[in-house]
Amino acid sequence: MSGIATVTAALKSQQIETPSWGFGNSGTRFKVFAQPGVPRDPFEKLADAARVHAVTGVAPAVSLHIPWDEVDDYAALAAHAADVGVRIGMINSNTFQDDDYKLGSVAHPDAKVRRKAVDHLLHCVDIMDATGSDSLKLWFADGTNYPGQDDIAARQDRLAEALSEVYARLGDRQRLVLEYKLFEPAFYTTDIPDWGTAYAHCLKLGPKAKVVVDTGHHAPGVNIEFIVAVLLREDRLGAFDFNSRFYADDDLMVGAADPFQLFRILHAVSLGGGFDPANDVAFMLDQCHNIEPKIPAMIRSVMNVQEATAKALLVDVDALRAAQLAGDVLGANAVLMDAYNTDVRPLLAELRQEMGLDPDPLAAYHASGYAEKIAAERVGGTQAGWGA
Ligand code: PSV
Ligand code: MN
Numbered sequence: 001m002s003g004i005a006t007v008t009a010a011l012k013s014q015q016i017e018t019p020s021w022g023f024g025n026s027g028t029r030f031k032v033f034a035q036p037g038v039p040r041d042p043f044e045k046l047a048d049a050a051r052v053h054a055v056t057g058v059a060p061a062v063s064l065h066i067p068w069d070e071v072d073d074y075a076a077l078a079a080h081a082a083d084v085g086v087r088i089g090m091i092n093s094n095t096f097q098d099d100d101y102k103l104g105s106v107a108h109p110d111a112k113v114r115r116k117a118v119d120h121l122l123h124c125v126d127i128m129d130a131t132g133s134d135s136l137k138l139w140f141a142d143g144t145n146y147p148g149q150d151d152i153a154a155r156q157d158r159l160a161e162a163l164s165e166v167y168a169r170l171g172d173r174q175r176l177v178l179e180y181k182l183f184e185p186a187f188y189t190t191d192i193p194d195w196g197t198a199y200a201h202c203l204k205l206g207p208k209a210k211v212v213v214d215t216g217h218h219a220p221g222v223n224i225e226f227i228v229a230v231l232l233r234e235d236r237l238g239a240f241d242f243n244s245r246f247y248a249d250d251d252l253m254v255g256a257a258d259p260f261q262l263f264r265i266l267h268a269v270s271l272g273g274g275f276d277p278a279n280d281v282a283f284m285l286d287q288c289h290n291i292e293p294k295i296p297a298m299i300r301s302v303m304n305v306q307e308a309t310a311k312a313l314l315v316d317v318d319a320l321r322a323a324q325l326a327g328d329v330l331g332a333n334a335v336l337m338d339a340y341n342t343d344v345r346p347l348l349a350e351l352r353q354e355m356g357l358d359p360d361p362l363a364a365y366h367a368s369g370y371a372e373k374i375a376a377e378r379v380g381g382t383q384a385g386w387g388a
């Protein structure tokens with residue numbers, strides 16, 4: 001295959017997973033602005049996600065969040081997903097919204113609360129069994145607000161014990177991916193604040209435990225592509241939660257705040273073999289659209305990841321290596337910038353036509369009449385989960 005044929009083949013096989021909660025109403029702690037036509041249940045969220053896939057061709061999986069997407073019959077939900085043209089992706093656990101979790105969940109000082117939290121995680125694995133999902137995505141809000149509030153190391157012990165019980169329950173084709181976050185809702189210590197802590201737990205658990213990099217979960221200025229390169233090298237990069245941020249965990253559309261950072265991250269993915277499906281890196285969006293229309297925002301986000309991926313794949317790696325080995329600092333940088341500065345939109349438009357799609361996914365969505373249809377049909381859409 002020629003260089004460009006390799007790039008287009010990789011772009012066609014890329015899969016970008018959308019989050020069910022990105023289709024519901026969401027907002028900040030100050031206000032949720034309701035939008036017409038938002039889904040009233042998980043079935044309708046899957047239908048909306050299917051529209052994103054229909055016009056982009058690269059978003060076939062949808063992450064669920066439990067209990068926001070709790071239903072009686074998960075096999076029926078998975079069948080519905082298949083009917084509308086998508087599949088169930090990761091199952092995201094939620095151990096942060098019950099009153100019991102005020103002092104934490106799996107790291108809570110009270111064994112009864114820890115039991116409840118672990119039971120929820122095991123329930124999530126049951127849902128994986130019923131839906132065919134292969135990944136359990138764990139994010140814990142656990143932490144403390146004040147020095148002295150609890151013992152840092154004891155909390156790590158409790159966390160490790162809970163994780164090992166869940167790990168032992170995983171089937172052969174199932175895995176867990178562990179997410180870190182610097183702060184929020186805890187403000188003094190967070191029990192998994194960084195990739196090092198997540199990595200240490202994954203190492204102890206075994207090969208079916210990998211780290212999730214949520215691009216909004218770091219201190220300002222952290223070099224995320226470095227983390228990505230190291231995790232890939234150690235075979236412990238499980239997934240991305242893509243979004244963008246100006247300040248903290250803003251959950252804005254990926255590629256909106258800093259497209260160059262997204263390119264640098266995807267360049268690290270490319271060099272580390274992360275686009276090879278065998279490495280099982282999931283490219284997930286974790287964002288919520290507070291003021292912008294949900295489905296077009298998701299389409300835009302998928303396109304942003306695709307554009308950054310295309311640029312990352314266009315890097316002339318041979319020229320880059322030659323410049324690096326020659327100690328040609330400016331030359332190496334120029335190779336990278338050449339790829340970043342390439343307008344990949346014509347390439348992607350052509351690729352979509354080859355895939356039988358409209359070259360302009362947003363125009364195709366707007367022309368489809370779907371937005372008007374759901375606005376007329378759906379009354380009383382649900383909130384994404386926060387503050388619900
Ligand atoms: C936490 O901030 C997080 O990034 C986790 O991935 C959650 O599952 C998600 O947001 C939704 O609250
Ligand atoms: Mn996340």
Ligand code: MN
Binds near residue numbers: 249286
């Ligand atoms: Mn987050």
